[in-house]
Structures are given as C-alpha cells and as structure tokens.
Amino acid sequence: MSSLRRFREPLFSPFFPTTRFFDDFDFDQNFKIELDVSHFRPEELKVNVVENELVVEGKHEEKSDKYGKIERNFTRKYKLPANMKPEDVTSELSKEGILTVSSIKKQVEDSKVRNIPIQTKLT
Numbered sequence: 012m013s014s015l016r017r018f019r020e021p022l023f024s025p026f027f028p029t030t031r032f033f034d035d036f037d038f039d040q041n042f043k044i045e046l047d048v049s050h051f052r053p054e055e056l057k058v059n060v061v062e063n064e065l066v067v068e069g070k071h072e073e074k075s076d077k078y079g080k081i082e083r084n085f086t087r088k089y090k091l092p093a094n095m096k097p098e099d100v101t102s103e104l105s106k107e108g109i110l111t112v113s114s115i116k117k118q119v120e121d122s123k124v125r126n127i128p129i130q131t132k133l134t
Contacts, residue, residue, distance in 0.1 A: 042095050042114045049108025050083060056104070058112055060097040065089040067112060 044067070048056060051069040059066045070084035091097060091114065100114045 041116060042089075042092055044087075044089060044112050046087065046110045046112075047108060048104070048110045051108075053104055056110065058100075058102045058110075060091070060100055063091050063093075063097065065091055065100060065112060067110070 044065075046067065048069050051071060055069055055071045057066075057068045059068075065088065067087045067089075068085070071082070073080050073082040075081075091100070094116050095114045100112065102110060102112045104110050
C-alpha cells in the first residue's frame with residue numbers, strides 16, 4: 012500500500028484539550044503531516060530537520076486558567092523517506108491552528124549510460 016492516512020489522538024485526560032495528529036504519507040509522491048496545534052502560539056513551535064529526521068516540537072510555559080495551572084509540550088519525530096531532500100521540507104500554520112509540514116519527492120536525475128566494451132581474446 013503506497014498511500015496511508017491516519018488520525019491519531021494521544022491518550023490524555025478528556026478534560027484537557029489535546030494536540031491531534033493527522034499523518035498523510037504517500038511515499039511515491041510526497042510526505043505530509045498535519046498537526047492541530049491550536050493551543051500553541053507560532054513562537055512556541057519549532058520544526059527542524061536533524062540529519063534525516065523531521066522533529067516538530069511545541070512548548071508553552073506554565074499558564075493559569077479557570078481550573079488551575081497548565082503547561083503543555085509535545086515532540087513528534089518522523090523519519091524522512093529516502094527519496095526526500097531535507098532542504099525541501101516546508102511548514103505552514105493556518106489561522107485555525109493546523110500546522111502542515113510537507114516535502115515533495117526528489118527528482119531523479121537522468122542516469123548517464125556508460126557503455127562497457129566487451130574485449131575478446133582470440134587465444
């Protein structure tokens with residue numbers, strides 16, 4: 012199966028909002044993840060490529076709300092497929108708080124054909 016779409020919600024208390032993860036993998040064409048990070052401000056999010064691994068982090072310090080104090084953080088790590096260039100990874104945060112991180116497939120360069128002559132020995 013070359014394409015897979017998953018929805019995952021972490022197992023946290025139902026009384027507190029959670030970060031939802033949408034993974035959309037189509038290794039033949041692209042790599043895309045969508046995360047609901049609406050509980051984080053843009054400056055509280057980081058997206059990095061470390062070697063061949065995508066690391067998405069969100070953290071905000073302790074805040075008070077009507078129930079008490081809360082501190083949230085998450086780290087998600089994804090291995091980039093071999094056909095993806097780390098420098099082609101892009102991210103976009105929508106006004107609804109959905110962070111989309113994606114990359115397109117590397118273009119395969121035309122392979123150069125090298126002709127290997129066959130030598131013959133007569134004796």
